[in-house]
Amino acid sequence: MEIYTGIIMQKVIAEKDLVNLRRRIHSEPELSAAEYKTVDILLGFLSKHKPQEIIKKVGGQSLITVFNSFNEGPCILFRVELDALPIAEENSFSYRSKNTGIAHLCGHDGHMATLLGLSALLSENRIKKGKVALLFQSAEETGAGAKQVLNSHELKELNPDYIFSFHNVPGFGKANIIIKDGVFAFASKALTIKLFGKSSHASDENAGINPAFAMSRIILKLNDERNNLGSSVSVIYANLGNKSFGTNASSAEIGITLRNKSDEKLVEFSNKIELLISDICKEEGLIFDFNYSEEFPSLVNDKECNKIIAKAADNVDVPLVNIDNAFRWSEDFAYFTKEYKAAMFGIGAGENHEPLHSSTYDFPDEILNDSVRVLFEIVKDFDMN
Ligand SMILES: [Zn+2]
Ligand SMILES: [Zn+2]
8 A cells, every 4th residue: 555645646655664664763762852863763764855954953852844835825834743751662563662661652653754754745746835844843741842942943933824733542543533622632730749857766756757647648638639620630659768667757759740721720720739738748847849840731722723634634534523622631732832823633543542651552553644644635725736
């Protein structure tokens, strides 16, 4: 089977070549902000397809290539992610991760391969108006990469009129296109809570202040708040004391993630959580410290972009699914939606496909072909050929 351009029906890249490319990227995963080898693999492919511009190291490790007609017209940008996760892969197939403790378990390998497929189509079918930019964004998983690209002079100069992104989504039929107007993915932030008590000899526990009890109370209290105000809170880790049996524990650290579909409600919720924790710490006589990181705003889709995506799905003849509720996960593409006309859509990875970030996750190669075609139909909607 080959990838065709739809109406033009021109054979451009064999599906097996795209699959091999995806698997090669899968086997060499790299962590957020350290995607050096990944960028090399991409450049090896992209340079053959002769975009007019290749811009390296945009706001860090991100890469942008531009197909430029040098004529008036809109600038359309497609964005995918470069990074893998700090999780050990438990697959046994030949293209499993070569890098210990790191794996492409969010399907970013498949997103990159899709954009490479689009670059092959754009190379064969040169646009005559405007520009099409392909952004391979670093450090999505930590929430750092989008902001760095948005602050870069390269993106400001490009000043895209429309930005599109997509994510593979397990639980939906293969290559179904999933859209939603308004909030598409939740806002979230990580909160690190540090508790400081007082150490003492283990035989004289009353002389110390052990944070174990406050820690237990905080975790139980967070459990009560799990579904408050449409918010959610998950305990990510909890550490207490050291393995030193003669000493009463004196410090603890708890890491939690807070979520809400509204940026404002998330602030309200985190203020409430801070208050609950500080009350417990005061009662237990502990000093405490809060630190926020990995903050993602809510991802709000543009209606006009969604119409274009829906039309593209129709042209490719893949099912379109309009979802009622936003996804509870977060995406740093949200930052793009705050500043530009932009939308993210989902591509179904299969109804029974494993969940994202699971240790045996693997992007389904069967959806590559349709994914490329949907992106190309989006370009065609702008009448640039
Ligand atoms: Zn992820
Ligand atoms: Zn992802």
